[in-house]
Amino acid sequence: MRYFFASRTNRLLSSPLRDIRKMSDKDYFISLAEELPAEELFPFKLLEEAAVSVFSSGPSALQYGEPAGYRPLREWLDKDWNTRKGIRTVPEQILLTTGTQQAIDLVMRLLLEPGDSVLVEHPTSPGCLEVLEMQGAIIVPVMGDSDGILPDQLERHMQQVRPKLLFAAPSFCNPTGTLWSLERREAVLDLCSRYGVLLVEDDSYGELHFDGLQTEDFYRKYPSLFALDTADQGGHVLYIGSFSKTVAPALRTGWAAGHPALIQAMASVKRIADGQSSPMNQRLLYQLLAHSPFRWTDHLSLLNREYKTRLKLMLELLKRPGWKGSNYDIPQGGMYLWVELPEGLDSGALLRAALLKGVSFLPGSLCSTGEQDHRHIRLNFSHPGRDELLLGMNLISESIAEFTARS
Numbered sequence: 001m002r003y004f005f006a007s008r009t010n011r012l013l014s015s016p017l018r019d020i021r022k023m024s025d026k027d028y029f030i031s032l033a034e035e036l037p038a039e040e041l042f043p044f045k046l047l048e049e050a051a052v053s054v055f056s057s058g059p060s061a062l063q064y065g066e067p068a069g070y071r072p073l074r075e076w077l078d079k080d081w082n083t084r085k086g087i088r089t090v091p092e093q094i095l096l097t098t099g100t101q102q103a104i105d106l107v108m109r110l111l112l113e114p115g116d117s118v119l120v121e122h123p124t125s126p127g128c129l130e131v132l133e134m135q136g137a138i139i140v141p142v143m144g145d146s147d148g149i150l151p152d153q154l155e156r157h158m159q160q161v162r163p164k165l166l167f168a169a170p171s172f173c174n175p176t177g178t179l180w181s182l183e184r185r186e187a188v189l190d191l192c193s194r195y196g197v198l199l200v201e202d203d204s205y206g207e208l209h210f211d212g213l214q215t216e217d218f219y220r221k222y223p224s225l226f227a228l229d230t231a232d233q234g235g236h237v238l239y240i241g242s243f244s245k246t247v248a249p250a251l252r253t254g255w256a257a258g259h260p261a262l263i264q265a266m267a268s269v270k271r272i273a274d275g276q277s278s279p280m281n282q283r284l285l286y287q288l289l290a291h292s293p294f295r296w297t298d299h300l301s302l303l304n305r306e307y308k309t310r311l312k313l314m315l316e317l318l319k320r321p322g323w324k325g326s327n328y329d330i331p332q333g334g335m336y337l338w339v340e341l342p343e344g345l346d347s348g349a350l351l352r353a354a355l356l357k358g359v360s361f362l363p364g365s366l367c368s369t370g371e372q373d374h375r376h377i378r379l380n381f382s383h384p385g386r387d388e389l390l391l392g393m394n395l396i397s398e399s400i401a402e403f404t405a406r407s
Contacts, residue, residue, distance in 0.1 A: 008133050008134055008136055011129075011130065012130050015126075016348070016363065017033070017126075017362075017366070019355065020033050020355070020360045026358075028358050029358050029359070029360075030358060030360070030388050030391060030395070031380070031384075032359065032360060032361045032379045032380050032381075032383075032392050032393075032396075033360040033361050034383070035245075035335065035380065036249070036383035037244075037245050037246075037248075037249065037303075037335070038303075038307075038310075038382055039383075041302065041306060042247070042248045043294055043299065046293065047248065047284065049292060050285075050287035050288040050291075050292055053292075054283045054284050054287055062280060063279070064275075064276065066276070067267055067271060067275070068091075068094070068095050068096065068263075068267055069096025069255070069276070069282055070096065070282035070283055070286060071091055072283075072286050072290070073096065073283075073285060073289075074091040074094040074096065074255075075091050076286060076289055076290055077255060077257075078090065078091055080296070084215045084216050084219060084297075085215075085219045085223075085224055085227055086224075087224060087227045087239070087257070089230070089257055092263070093257050093258060093259070093260055094255055094257045094263065095255060095266055095267050095270070096254070096255050096282055097253075097254045097256060097277055098252045098253075098274060098278075099242060099249075099253070099254045100127075100202065100240055100241070100242040100244065100254040102254065102270075102277075103254050103266075104127065104131050104167075104240065105131050105273070106256070106266045106270055106273065107198075107200060107256065107266060108132060108135050108137070109135065111164055111198070112132075112135045112136075112137050113136075114135070115138060116138065116163075116164045117137070117138045117140055117162065117163040117164065118132055118137045118140065118164055118166075119140050119142050119154070119157055119163045119166040120132070120140070120167045120369070121141070121144060121168050121169065121178075122144070122368060122369075123175055123176060123367035123368050123373060123376070124141070124174070124368075125169065125173075125174045125175075125202065125367070126174075126362070126366040126367055128202070129366070129369055132167075137164075140157055140161055141368065141369055142154050142157055142166075146178065146329065147183070148170060148179075148180030148181060148188065149168060149184065151184070151187040154191055155191055155195075158191060159195075164197070165197060165198040166188075166192060166198070166199050166200065167200045167202065168200070168202070168225075169201070169203070169205065170184075170185055170188075170201065170203075170224075171205060171206035171224075171333065172205040172206065172208060172209070172332070172333040172335075174202075174205065174334070174335075175336050175338050175362065175367045175376075176331070176336075176338040177205075177331025177332070177333065177334040177336055177337070178329075178331070179209075179332050180222070182221070182222065182223070185228060186228065188225070189225050189228055189236065189237070192236050193229075193236050198236065198237075198238060199225060199229075199236055200237075200238045200240065201225045201226055201237050201238065201240065202240050203224060203226075203240065204240070204241065204244070204245055205334040206224070206241075206333075207246050207300050208245065208246070208300075208304060208307060208333045208334055208382075209304060209332060209333035210307065210311065210332055210333055211333075214297075215297060224239060226239035226257065226258075235258070235259035235261075238258040238262060239256065239258060240254065240255070240256050240257075242254035242255070243285060245335065246299070246300065247288070247299075251281045251284065251285055252277065252278065253277065307381065307382050310381045310382060310384075311330075313386060313389055313390075314337055314379065314381045314389060314393065315330065315337075317389070317390065317393040317394070317397075318337075318339070318393070320393075322394070322397025322398065322400055322401050323393075323397050323400065324342070325342030326340060326342060327339070327340040335382040335383075336378050336379060336381070337381060338364075338379075339377050339378075339379060341400070342400065342404065345400065345404075346374045346375075347361075347364050347374050347375065347376060347377050348363050348365060348374060349403070350399055350400065350403065351377075353399040353402065354396050357395045357398065357399060358395065359392045359396055361377045361378065361379050361396060362377065362378040362380075363376075364376030364377060379393075
């Protein structure tokens with residue numbers, strides 16, 4: 001039978017990520033493309049002990065749970081936020097989801113009609129762009145600088161296209177690692193409030209910062225947009241977070257927090273999507289966080305020290321002759337380095353050559369819309385170990401040199 005897929009699936013079905021993931025199972029392959037944390041830093045033994053404790057509670061551990069998610073974990077989040085991030089909520093304002101991606105999908109499905117305009121940072125998360133295209137949205141990129149989205153451009157777009165919402169990641173955006181200044185956060189939130197535009201804040205990478213600050217101090221200096229908004233209970237921000245980048249992706253536990261009316265509506269959409277996310281995984285995670293020797297803040301400090309070391313190694317490798325002509329800004333956190341390739345080099349063509357050598361990166365075109373970005377690549381420094389980083393970066397530089405020699 002011949003299948004006729006909807007035109008809005010074109011980007012999804014033709015994505016080079018499909019080829020990258022097929023090759024990732026091969027022993028010789030090095031991926032600098034995917035959104036992967038370091039698996040050797042997973043709290044494996046403590047999760048194993050937590051699982052034993054959860055299953056010892058009896059068969060109820062395998063039963064359906066609350067549609068909004070395991071309440072003790074939602075209460076833990078609420079308490080943790082009050083302590084470290086200055087966010088004040090109640091459990092009814094929190095919906096546990098199957099990762100960040102589902103939280104994005106739920107709010108987009110809830111709010112968007114085909115043809116609605118949505119503002120996004122440029123560049124932005126590939127996963128968000130895929131969700132928006134599947135919803136038939138008109139995606140409007142908003143340019144920024146090292147401090148975040150430019151308010152004058154944002155306001156102009158708001159006046160011209162009357163968007164339904166703005167998607168942004170003010171703390172270490174995927175893929176650039178940009179960290180918005182406090183002034184820029186306040187300006188963007190003010191514009192969203194004045195124009196009645198919901199701001200979807202993706203804070204998936206907010207815990208991964210390399211400045212040496214304790215988390216409490218970091219969030220005092222760079223407060224969440226949701227924390228700034230809930231100071232007067234404005235309801236202009238939907239906050240999205242995840243344990244995938246900080247504990248373990250396979251637990252598939254993320255969450256959304258916002259105005260109770262918005263959260264309740266998202267929960268209704270979620271019932272259609274999957275009924276509920278895994279209560280067993282949520283109970284396991286809660287057991288780890290609240291009733292084990294695991295220390296959350298110590299674990300975050302470990303991640304930040306190790307990822308800072310790996311970033312430094314990648315930066316040193318970028319100084320080698322093979323990368324001459326490349327440009328980049330050094331991120332203060334996150335998991336990625338956003339690199340502009342030498343003049344005249346196309347990231348898609350370079351990826352095809354690199355795959356033949358057994359290494360990958362993410363081409364910038366997957367992080368952009370409208371006029372595609374063919375000069376940038378995203379490099380993941382959190383997952384590969386030292387030897388993989390050395391070899392992978394050298395293999396990509398060899399591919400660059402081959403293209404340069406031909407021109």
